[in-house]
Amino acid sequence: MAAPVIKHDVFQAIADPTRRSVLQLLARNDMPIVAISENFPLSRTAINKHLHILSDAGLVSSRRIGRETRYSLHPEPLAELKDWLAFFETYWEDRLSLLKEFVENDTNPQ
Template identity: 80%
Template sequence: MGAPALKHDVFQAIADPTRRKVLKLLAHQDMPIVAISKYFPLSRTAINKHLHILSDAGLVSRERIGRETRYKLKPEPLSEVREWLSFFETYWDEKLDLLKNFVENDMNYID
């Protein structure tokens, strides 16, 4: 028995700019690899590897339609990223509020 297939985590999958661009393309419409490849200076083999990583992370699904395989965005796993980033939104909101208060109070001394 071989080792189980390694699943990619969402953060690793979106770390690559090519994969992020693929996700943006698929957000507009489902596409076959031939159409996706036209947007990149990469071989279809390279794009296929990126699609496999996105698929392993649960970010895309594939469906065989006739002779082609179409890829579709599955954005649900990105909620993990959104939740992680929401902590930092709160952090920056607090820091910006402190800066605003500092600047406003400092401006009162100038008047």
């Protein structure tokens, strides 16, 4: 019996700071795992696990070039995160407006 395929969602994939850093590296250019690993105090095995989670979420892809596997960023799934955050943007704008009004009224008593 084959092991079940676990798909990670975008939110779970970016929850880890190392994975967020990997995405930032790949935003600059495609990289092999050796080059990615040089940026972290982790083993290549650990970086490979992070890349696997990012790949399962659709945020990175890999392609073989000769003997090397290069990883590239696919930011499209981040739109889900952007949409989710946009929902709360008006909440924060309202709160910041209220705070601004409070501060201005507090410093300028009438």
